[in-house]
Amino acid sequence: xxxxxxxxxxxxxxxxxxxxxxxxxxxxxxxxxxxxxxxxxxxxxxxxxxxxxxxxxxxxxxxxxxxxxxxxxxxxxxxxxxxxxxxxxxxxxxxxxxxxxxxxxxxxxxxxxxxxxxxxxxxxxxxxxxxxxxxxxxxxxxxxxxxxxxxxxxxxxxxxxxxxxxxxxxxxxxxxxxxxxxxxxxxxxxxxxxxxxxxxxxxxxxxxxxxxxxxxxxxxxxxxxxxxxxxxxxxxxxxxxxxxxxxxxxxxxxxxxxxxxxxxxxxxxxxxxxxxxxxxxxxxxxxxxxxxxxxxxxxxxxxxxxxxxxxxxxxxxxxxxxxxxxxxxxxxxxxxxxxxxxxxxxxxxxxxxxxxxxxxxxxxxxxxxxxxxxxxxxxxxxxxxxxxxxxxxxxxxxxxxxxxxxxxxxxxxxxxxxxxxxxxxxxxxxxxxx
Amino acid sequence: xxxxxxxxxxxxxxxxxxxxxxxxxxxxxxxxxxxxxxxxxxxxxxxxxxxxxxxxxxxxxxxxxxxxxxxxxxxxxxxxxxxxxxxxxxxxxxxxxxxxxxxxxxxxxxxxxxxxxxxxxxxxxxxxxxxxxxxxxxxxxxxxxxxxxxxxxxxxxxxxxxxxxxxxxxxxxxxxxxxxxxxxxxxxxxxxxxxxxxxxxxxxxxxxxxxxxxxxxxxxxxxxxxxxxxxxxxxxxxxxxxxxxxxxxxxxxxxxxxxxxxxxxxxxxxxxxxxxxxxxxxxxxxxxxxxxxxxxxxxxxxxxxxxxxxxxxxxxxxxxxxxxxxxxxxxxxxxxxxxxxxxxxxxxxxxxxxxxxxxxxxxxxxxxxxxxxxxxxxxxxxxxxxxxxxxxxxxxxxxxxxxxxxxxxxxxxxxxxxxxxxxxxxxxxxxxxx
Numbered sequence: 001x002x003x004x005x006x007x008x009x010x011x012x013x014x015x016x017x018x019x020x021x022x023x024x025x026x027x028x029x030x031x032x033x034x035x036x037x038x039x040x041x042x043x044x045x046x047x048x049x050x051x052x053x054x055x056x057x058x059x060x061x062x063x064x065x066x067x068x069x070x071x072x073x074x075x076x077x078x079x080x081x082x083x084x085x086x087x088x089x090x091x092x093x094x095x096x097x098x099x100x101x102x103x104x105x106x107x108x109x110x111x112x113x114x115x116x117x118x119x120x121x122x123x124x125x126x127x128x129x130x131x132x133x134x135x136x137x138x139x140x141x142x143x144x145x146x147x148x149x150x151x152x153x154x155x156x157x158x159x160x161x162x163x164x165x166x167x168x169x170x171x172x173x174x175x176x177x178x179x180x181x182x183x184x185x186x187x188x189x190x191x192x193x194x195x196x197x198x199x200x201x202x203x204x205x206x207x208x209x210x211x212x213x214x215x216x217x218x219x220x221x222x223x224x225x226x227x228x229x230x231x232x233x234x235x236x237x238x239x240x241x242x243x244x245x246x247x248x249x250x251x252x253x254x255x256x257x258x259x260x261x262x263x264x265x266x267x268x269x270x271x272x273x274x275x276x277x278x279x280x281x282x283x284x285x286x287x288x289x290x291x292x293x294x295x296x297x298x299x300x301x302x303x304x305x306x307x308x309x310x311x312x313x314x315x316x317x318x319x320x321x322x323x324x325x326x327x328x329x330x331x332x333x334x335x336x337x338x339x340x341x342x343x344x345x346x347x348x349x350x351x352x353x354x355x356x357x358x359x360x361x362x363x364x365x366x367x368x369x370x371x372x373x374x375x376x377x378x379x380x381x382x383x384x385x386x387x388x389x390x391x392x393x394x395x396x397x398x399x400x401x402x403x404x405x406x407x408x409x410x411x412x413x414x415x416x417x418x419x420x421x422x423x424x425x426x427x428x429x430x431x432x433x434x
Numbered sequence: 435x436x437x438x439x440x441x442x443x444x445x446x447x448x449x450x451x452x453x454x455x456x457x458x459x460x461x462x463x464x465x466x467x468x469x470x471x472x473x474x475x476x477x478x479x480x481x482x483x484x485x486x487x488x489x490x491x492x493x494x495x496x497x498x499x500x501x502x503x504x505x506x507x508x509x510x511x512x513x514x515x516x517x518x519x520x521x522x523x524x525x526x527x528x529x530x531x532x533x534x535x536x537x538x539x540x541x542x543x544x545x546x547x548x549x550x551x552x553x554x555x556x557x558x559x560x561x562x563x564x565x566x567x568x569x570x571x572x573x574x575x576x577x578x579x580x581x582x583x584x585x586x587x588x589x590x591x592x593x594x595x596x597x598x599x600x601x602x603x604x605x606x607x608x609x610x611x612x613x614x615x616x617x618x619x620x621x622x623x624x625x626x627x628x629x630x631x632x633x634x635x636x637x638x639x640x641x642x643x644x645x646x647x648x649x650x651x652x653x654x655x656x657x658x659x660x661x662x663x664x665x666x667x668x669x670x671x672x673x674x675x676x677x678x679x680x681x682x683x684x685x686x687x688x689x690x691x692x693x694x695x696x697x698x699x700x701x702x703x704x705x706x707x708x709x710x711x712x713x714x715x716x717x718x719x720x721x722x723x724x725x726x727x728x729x730x731x732x733x734x735x736x737x738x739x740x741x742x743x744x745x746x747x748x749x750x751x752x753x754x755x756x757x758x759x760x761x762x763x764x765x766x767x768x769x770x771x772x773x774x775x776x777x778x779x780x781x782x783x784x785x786x787x788x789x790x791x792x793x794x795x796x797x798x799x800x801x802x803x804x805x806x807x808x809x810x811x812x813x814x815x816x817x818x819x820x821x822x823x824x825x826x827x828x829x830x831x832x833x834x835x836x837x838x839x840x841x842x843x844x845x846x847x848x849x850x851x852x853x854x855x856x857x858x859x860x861x862x863x864x865x866x867x868x
Contacts, residue, residue, distance in 0.1 A: 415496035
């Protein structure tokens with residue numbers, strides 16, 4: 001068993017995952033009389049809301065990630081381990097990991113969510129996910145490799161397949177990704193690929209429900225759709241994917257699209273750790289927690305953020321899987337863990353919804369703040385400001401700001417490099433890196 | 435055969451490689467009545483002099499690379515293909531590539547150089563090279579992974595192996611890399627890894643000749659060595675590597691160093707393309723060229739930069755493998771190709787040596803300008819200015835500048851992320867990506 005308890009008298013809080021929730025929790029425990037151990041399979045925090053800009057060549061990967069050790073470098077009661085968690089043994093109060101067994105007094109599962117293919121091995125194999133930095137970089141490589149291939153392809157059907165881009169799922173990620181692809185098509189590719197007829201490049205957005213941006217206001221939904229269509233994205237609503245073999249995408253309408261570029265953003269599922277009983281797992285593979293984020297049936301195991309499902313009057317299906325929920329739950333749980341240690345009463349979690357937003361492209365975003373809605377340039381500036389401020393680290397803020405200003409005035413994308421070539425069709429479970 | 439000659443009346447100049455030489459050549463042919471086709475295995479130009487900063491977490495990979503298509507986006511007689519060249523068939527005037535056969539009227543080999551292990555398969559397998567961006571990123575991952583492992587390692591010998599860093603080769607790359615590692619050790623790691631006794635981390639620089647920075651002035655050599663030693667680097671001169679099995683490095687002095695981090699910068703070899711007769715290959719695997727960079731024995735095949743060896747009175751072993759030589763040869767060859775097409779006399783190449791420089795660390799660099807030598811802060815500012823100005827693209831200059839200013843004032847490195855874990859020992863030829 002790995003020994004990190006040099007001062008083992010104080011309770012040990014083990015946090016699995018360095019996302020928005022895990023970070024807030026660990027920060028707020030700074031002055032508590034506990035020992036905090038954070039585990040993550042990456043040595044960095046990923047700012048997921050901007051992954052699509054990494055995938056489409058607008059930002060460097062390094063500017064939306066931040067080393068976890070650095071965030072906590074002055075926090076004396078904090079330790080970090082770069083490890084994968086394999087399972088929980090609740091009765092022994094330990095977790096098993098890639099670096100051995102680790103004991104806990106309080107365990108917090110903050111593992112977030114992964115792409116949900118709804119059980120389809122075919123879709124998992126052939127479509128591209130975008131939940132991590134390696135996945136975003138793979139997507140970037142694939143897009144650019146297929147454009148390079150299209151240049152030399154003489155067979156018209158194969159060429160069409162290389163130039164058709166299909167984004168499945170009309171949530172914020174799908175909207176932002178398809179909008180960003182359309183800007184790549186209009187502003188960057190014509191000068192980079194004079195050999196290609198850029199009009200033969202098509203961008204589809206496929207959504208199963210009757211509108212894009214499901215949880216947002218009707219006005220935002222309509223605005224976003226209008227923006228996308230104005231930018232040349234072919235939006236198909238009320239349509240589901242039936243099958244995809246890497247070349248041909250079959251839709252529920254009977255239509256087929258030839259495409260080698262299918263980007264999957266149609267759903268997420270909680271990343272549950274083995275050892276949590278099946279009956280505690282709710283819809284979307286989320287762990288059922290009580291009003292203080294405690295996993296039902298345990299006194300010392302908690303879950304926060306995307307992986308947790310807390311049923312309340314306002315949120316009968318659990319809270320939305322967004323950063324503010326994770327952050328607020330992390331903050332709140334820190335207080336409750338201290339309360340539990342001190343035998344004080346705990347306080348139920350209450351989500352304060354600050355609003356939601358999505359960007360479609362240059363000067364085009366939608367923002368819902370309570371009953372107030374903005375769409376267009378002003379919303380776009382709000383979106384940029386909020387995202388810049390939420391990024392961890394001053395250097396990251398600065399580099400992202402420089403890149404955004406650069407793109408804004410030059411209509412250009414800085415970083416369209418194929419650093420590691422990628423071939424999803426040849427990928428095996430062994431070579432898949434998350 | 436791939437057809438790119440839509441206007442096939444004008445001579446076709448095929449350039450293999452988008453390094454400093456290939457880019458200058460293609461640029462200078464902008465107004466010539468030729469068709470230019472550039473091939474490169476990457477879709478970007480790499481600014482190799484700053485690779486060590488990518489490897490040690492100071493810079494993003496994307497800020498020292500530039501998409502080749504973008505450099506030439508307004509050049510009408512230019513086309514780019516992302517391809518690997520497999521061989522030359524001089525008598526048919528074609529090259530074979532990963533995307534098919536390509537015909538040429540003039541062929542320019544500008545493939546640069548690769549790491550030279552002097553025939554040792556063992557060193558090639560176990561040590562880390564740093565000639566490309568994927569290699570620099572692998573190196574970054576390995577350094578950080580080994581530090582993470584050292585945190586949890588309890589065996590003192592294994593722990594020493596994880597914390598000993600050995601740079602082999604005291605040229606500019608080796609000096610810059612070992613200096614940069616020492617800054618990482620002093621300014622970044624103590625706060626990031628409070629669990630490690632940072633004094634148990636040792637950085638060695640091993641050089642076979644009696645001095646570092648071989649081709650520079652004696653004063654620069656002495657200054658650089660003094661700077662390194664002052665920064666805590668253990669410099670071993672007149673020492674050669676006898677063997678390395680991934681754990682133990684045996685030196686010609688009989689000494690052994692336990693290390694899992696051996697960085698190989700002890701030599702380069704020209705990246706010759708198959709089809710060039712062996713008798714045309716000189717020392718360092720460079721192709722023998724005449725005074726206009728023409729491969730001896732051919733009228734239409736040329737080589738420039740690191741891969742070319744032009745013997746002159748001033749350079750009896752060929753020119754140094756540095757960017758200015760490649761750039762000047764590229765520029766000069768453009769003129770001579772036009773002369774050849776127009777049946778005008780060609781002009782022999784003459785290298786104008788502007789001087790050389792190397793940086794050791796913060797405020798410490800050495801610069802030789804003819805007989806004038808600078809060492810220290812002023813040299814460091816010259817070094818930064820020259821490198822910033824030589825970087826391709828305004829966005830890259832800006833992002834690198836922001837990062838350098840950030841590091842200067844904060845004593846920090848922005849980008850110490852393990853984006854793709856790396857294990858050299860498990861690497862096979864198939865998984866090696868250059």
